[in-house]
Amino acid sequence: MAIKTIGKHCKGCGVCVTFCPKQVLGLDALGKITIVDETKCITCKQCEMRCPDYAIFVEKK
Amino acid sequence: MEKLIEKYYRPRLPHIWCPGCGNGIVTSSIIKAIDKLGLDQDKTVIVSGIGCSSRASGYLNFDTVHSLHGRALPVATGIKLADPELNVIVITGDGDGTAIGGNHFIHTARRNINLTVILFNNNIYGMTGGQYSPLTPTDSKATTAPYGTLERAFDIAELAKAAGATYVARGTAFHANMLVDVIAKGISHDGFSLIEAVTQCPIYFGRQNKKGDASAMLKTQRDNAVTVEAAKKLSPEQLEGKFKIGVLHQSEAPEYTKQYQGIIDRAQKGAK
Numbered sequence: 140m141a142i143k144t145i146g147k148h149c150k151g152c153g154v155c156v157t158f159c160p161k162q163v164l165g166l167d168a169l170g171k172i173t174i175v176d177e178t179k180c181i182t183c184k185q186c187e188m189r190c191p192d193y194a195i196f197v198e199k200k
Numbered sequence: 201m202e203k204l205i206e207k208y209y210r211p212r213l214p215h216i217w218c219p220g221c222g223n224g225i226v227t228s229s230i231i232k233a234i235d236k237l238g239l240d241q242d243k244t245v246i247v248s249g250i251g252c253s254s255r256a257s258g259y260l261n262f263d264t265v266h267s268l269h270g271r272a273l274p275v276a277t278g279i280k281l282a283d284p285e286l287n288v289i290v291i292t293g294d295g296d297g298t299a300i301g302g303n304h305f306i307h308t309a310r311r312n313i314n315l316t317v318i319l320f321n322n323n324i325y326g327m328t329g330g331q332y333s334p335l336t337p338t339d340s341k342a343t344t345a346p347y348g349t350l351e352r353a354f355d356i357a358e359l360a361k362a363a364g365a366t367y368v369a370r371g372t373a374f375h376a377n378m379l380v381d382v383i384a385k386g387i388s389h390d391g392f393s394l395i396e397a398v399t400q401c402p403i404y405f406g407r408q409n410k411k412g413d414a415s416a417m418l419k420t421q422r423d424n425a426v427t428v429e430a431a432k433k434l435s436p437e438q439l440e441g442k443f444k445i446g447v448l449h450q451s452e453a454p455e456y457t458k459q460y461q462g463i464i465d466r467a468q469k470g471a472k
């Protein structure tokens with residue numbers, strides 16, 4: 140499993156953080172997407188599905 | 201999604217939409233529907249009007265027309281009539297499609313021409329700074345209604361059905377995967393299809409109406425949407441304040457470009 144984020148595209152809306160069922164994601168000091176604990180990820184892709192800015196992608200491996 | 205972006209988006213991201221705007225989500229649902237159906241990219245045309253939502257066409261790697269405010273449907277009708285083999289998809293907003301473009305909307309539905317219309321309903325004119333639209337709920341604040349709107353909103357799905365649309369569905373940005381499904385069904389349907397995509401404008405509708413941030417507005421979509429199947433088991437009281445999602449209406453009627461071909465064939469045989 141791998142989470143890929145694109146900081147350049149992220150606008151810090153927090154949608155992925157809100158709807159991640161496992162608290163994997165957070166926003167950093169600049170308000171950009173950051174991965175808090177990748178080991179908890181269940182690859183449900185809720186974050187990818189609702190990111191309005193195509194700034195997070197999850198690969199099932 | 202990453203592969204779909206490479207294939208179907210023009211290399212001009214990030215887009216201009218505000219943080220948390222639902223337009224990016226709805227646009228990705230359209231792309232997933234196109235990919236699911238395996239439409240030929242060179243045989244698919246995307247036409248939009250003017251508005252934040254209508255800017256979606258500029259990000260998509262197809263033959264696209266970013267037309268005039270309210271006039272996406274006449275442009276799309278011309279393209280479809282010129283080459284009925286093309287898949288013609290229309291992207292419009294609640295203002296674009298139901299205010300200035302309202303007349304085109306009812307008459308294009310009445311013709312039952314095989315177009316697929318995805319109407320991004322954020323209940324406001326986003327692009328021009330938050331004026332109310334025919335889909336703004338009663339008693340909402342808008343820059344043109346500082347004391348709240350008086351009018352009742354159209355139910356655009358009911359309007360489309362009454363005007364003659366033969367496929368009518370509704371989805372939301374929250375239920376993005378289900379939205380893919382109802383858009384794909386609309387593209388496959390041979391006739392005029394309307395898909396209302398309920399989406400959030402946190403900046404103008406949200407802020408003026410204290411709806412919270414994008415996450416809060418997505419939760420409202422989640423909490424107020426009821427699937428057509430679930431709605432059947434609920435009483436009118438239980439459905440108060442809710443809206444239905446899924447395929448709301450589907451029927452059969454002659455499709456306009458096929459009827460038009462019939463006229464061409466008759467005329468070429470010299471018949472009157």
Ligand SMILES: Cc1ncc(C[n+]2csc(CCOP(=O)(O)OP(=O)(O)O)c2C)c(N)n1
Nearest residue numbers: 251252253269293294295296324325326327
């Ligand atoms: C003929 C004409 N009249 C008015 C405008 C100004 N205008 C641009 S977008 C818009 C409203 C768009 O609202 P909507 O379709 O809901 O799109 P949104 O920005 O909310 O996605 C208006 C009135 C215009 N561009 N052209």
Ligand code: SF4
Nearest residue numbers: 159180181183184186
């Ligand atoms: S895939 Fe699911 S669990 Fe993993 S980060 Fe995204 S939302 Fe969270």
Ligand code: SF4
Nearest residue numbers: 149150152153155190
């Ligand atoms: S949903 Fe997308 S844009 Fe919003 S914070 Fe997450 S990664 Fe950034």
Ligand code: SF4
Nearest residue numbers: 217218221252326401
């Ligand atoms: S004004 Fe509203 S609709 Fe337009 S980009 Fe911003 S959030 Fe989206």
Ligand SMILES: [Mg+2]
Nearest residue numbers: 293294324326
């Ligand atoms: Mg709008």
